[in-house]
Amino acid sequence: MSEYPTYETQKEWREIQSYLPQRLHFTPAHSPTEEVWHHDGHALHLDRWPNPSARVRLIMHHGMGTNGRMMSMLLGVPLHSAGFELVAIDMPGYGCTVPRKGYVWDFNDWVKISSAFVDHEYENDDRPIVLYGLSAGGGLTFCSAGLNGRVKGIIGMTFMDMRIQAVSDAACRNFFMSRIGAPSSRLMNTLGLGWFSLPMWLAGRMSTLVNNDQALQACYKDNRSANAWITMKFMADFITYKPAKEPAEFDVCPILLTQPAEDRWTPLWVSDMFLKDVTKVSVKKVMLDGAGHYPLEDPGLMQMSEAIVAFLKDIEETSV
Template sequence: MSELPTYAKQQEWRVIQSFLPERLHFTPDHSPTEEVWHHRGHALHLDRWRNPSASVRLIMHHGMGTNGRMMSMLLGVPLHTAGFELVAIDMPGYGCTVPKKGHVWDYEEWVHIASEFVDHEYENDKRPIALYGLSAGGGLTFHVAGMNEGVRGVVGMCFMDMRIQSVADAACRNLFMSRIGAPMGRVMHALGLGWMSMPMYITGRMSTLVNNPQALAACMRDNSSANAWVSMSFLSSFTTYEPAKEPKDFDTCPILLTQPAEDRWTPLWVSEAFLRDVDKVKVKTVMLEGAGHYPLEDPGLGQMVEAIVAFLKDIEQEA
């Protein structure tokens, strides 16, 4: 990885980590190993938390204001300590992943990469895999599970269907972006201008990513997360994506919603609008007290870990 970016050489995540409780900070015994998965021409960065004795593995997905390292910062230490194996992947445009040169990726490609990564992980290791997603990563895990029967469980901090206008209004920075900007992105994509890009904070309500002003400032200085840029093609595909299985048809695996109670970006009703038609699998909701969209706060952080550990142990018993 000498010629590729690494988190070992990046300072931004360390500043963000300082706002999390010290018990979540990496230690010599509980810290990720940086790897690269070369796939579709991308050099996809992985934060790998190996545990050969683990019975269940968790793949962690970021959203559009975070990256894989920020997933490791939330769940790596507590879940690794609890006996699980984890890996966080950076999707094209985020973290330390280096996209294919000259290639314009979109949200649909994110879904396919995530599904293909599940297949990749199963190639030489048959231990069951569950998915975790924060923000848009929650919907991503659902979309992946809809096309990949190998997923044994889905954990999301929120689930957004951007085809619902009220959800788009909540997710976008303002009504201009949701009612005019998003449709214009689709027009630009159709006109062959999908390569044009803008900072994600212009279209999304990035000001509500965290509820601590100093932490927000640190996130906004990070070009690999909250200050990342996305293309018109990406925004077009994200706002119109049609899943392989709609919620009413979803029958792959159980779902756990760990909803931050103080989420000012995607409050509970956003996920309820997504999940209300899911009736073929078990759906459980756990509210995280005092926690924001990217949670920095207790008791919500502890409640999140407790709920995920119980969820993964259920999968373990069924394996």
């Protein structure tokens, strides 16, 4: 790890963690081990929470305003304490991952990386794998599961289809960005300007990431999460992405939506528009009281971990 960035010496995530309940803070018994997975020229950072006795494993995916360490901060301690094994992956452009030099990635690269990582994890270990995703990470888990076909469950904080104009209006920073800025990314990418980038907070409603002004300022300081930049190629692909299996065709695994009740970025109706067409697998929704988009608040945080533990235990029983 010495030649790659690590979270060990970074202060930004620690400041963000200070706004979470103390019971979620890392302890000597429950803390991640940092690793690097080399794939397709990328050095992909992993926060791994090993537990050889776990019967189910969870792979955690961040969105476009967070990173893998922020996933560990939410779920690492409660789920590891409950007996599960977890790993959080940083996608190119976020966290401590080092992308292939000179490569301009898009959302489809994220999907393919996620699916390839599932295959990688299954190579020498047949324990069932479930995917978790926050914000855009929720849709990422859906796309990855549909492509891969071996995932046993997906958990999302949001499932959004940016091809729906109302959803794009909600997700983008303002109407100008949703109606002109984001669609223009397709033209720029076609013209060979896919490498051009802008801060994600300029494209999306990053001001609604958390419902705490001081915590929001801490997030804005982090160049590896809320202050990350995205390219025109990525945006063009994200807003038009067609999954391997559309919601009406999805038959891979059960779905759990853990929806923050006070989410000002992607409220419940956004996920409802996506999930209403999913009829071939079970879909369960759990509301997280008092919680924002990246939840800092109880009882929502407790409700989230309880719902996920129950979901994972159900998969344990059906996978025997």
